[in-house]
Amino acid sequence: MRPIQLAGTQVFLLGLISIASTEALLLSGTAHAPVTDSELSAFMTSLWSADANKASSNEVQTNIQSHTDSNSTVDRSPQRLFTHVDESLFNRSTYAAFIKLLDNYNHELGHAEQSTPQEESEITHFLNEISQTEVMQKTVHFLREKGYIMSAWSELETLIRQIWFTFFARHAHSHIKDSSAFEHVFVGEYTQTIVEGFHNWIEFYLQEKAGNLNYLGYLSVHQPNIIGVHFTWQGRLKKFNAIIYGNSPEFDLAMYTVCFVLRHNRKCSFQLDGHPVSVHSFDLDRDGVKFIGTVYVDV
Secondary structure, three states: OEEEEEOOEEEEEOOOOOOOOHHHHOOOOOOOOOOOHHHHHHHHHHHHHHOOOOOOOOOEEEOOOOEOOOOOOOOOOOOOOEEEEOHHHHHOHHHHHHHHHOOOOOOEOOOOOOOOHHHHHHHHHHHHHHHOOHHHHHHHHHHHHOOOOOOOHHHHHHHHHHHHHOOEOOOOOOOOOOEOHHHHHHHOEEOOOEEEOOOOHHHHHHHHHOOOEEEEEEEEEEOOOEEEEEEEEOOEEEEEEEEEOOOOHHHHHHHHHHHHHHHOOOEEEEEEOOEEEEEEEEEEEEOOEEEEEEEEEEO
16 A cells, blocks of 8 residues: 555555545655645636636526525425526536436445446546636646646546546445435435535525425525525424525535535635635545545635
């Protein structure tokens, strides 16, 4: 075994890399340039500006209705959160590829996840589509400039596959590989009583439209397009959640990936379109291997 070092954290490679570990995938011996909050702000704002697939205010509209608190079980917002979404957005290549991934998972924790060849093909298609966007091209350039990858998209793709799409046991007492970072963050999971993860606006809209999700009210509102929400999904309660809406799938993936790589287990703070934003990410240790436990916009 050979150790890889990143930001004071050590992890071991076990033969061929097949684990969702950022440290294991960032090249050994590469000099990582420090990234200041101001540099991160400039990068994130450039991503926001470059997000050609971001929805306009006419394409996505919300009705936040009434304020609530995280312990309430009262529906204080009887209308849907999303009053209008122009679904022609979903014909755009990255949205269409993203949405195909959403039904590939068993939402209930404790049940082992399995990936079929078709589902693997859908992941590949999604990654191929986002690789062609300016958002991902800028992300490759930034991580290369700062010494986290050496060359091209293929390295970032490998990193994304490992830290987002590798299955692992969500809870430490279990050996059942019932979760992945992508499922937790972008799709959502639940136990018998509570919702875990679920930080994506597209999934929120689709589940609300299908009648599976009941928006109970808002907890906070921040710019740009960030809402702290309280809801039930499939009869389970999510006390507090934050979503940033209207942005493309590639933007979310780039923002969360960069924050996890640069600032995991601590606050990732930056300015986005002139507004302060914080992203929190945490890793999970499973038998000495670190996985993305979660990553989300803080409010």
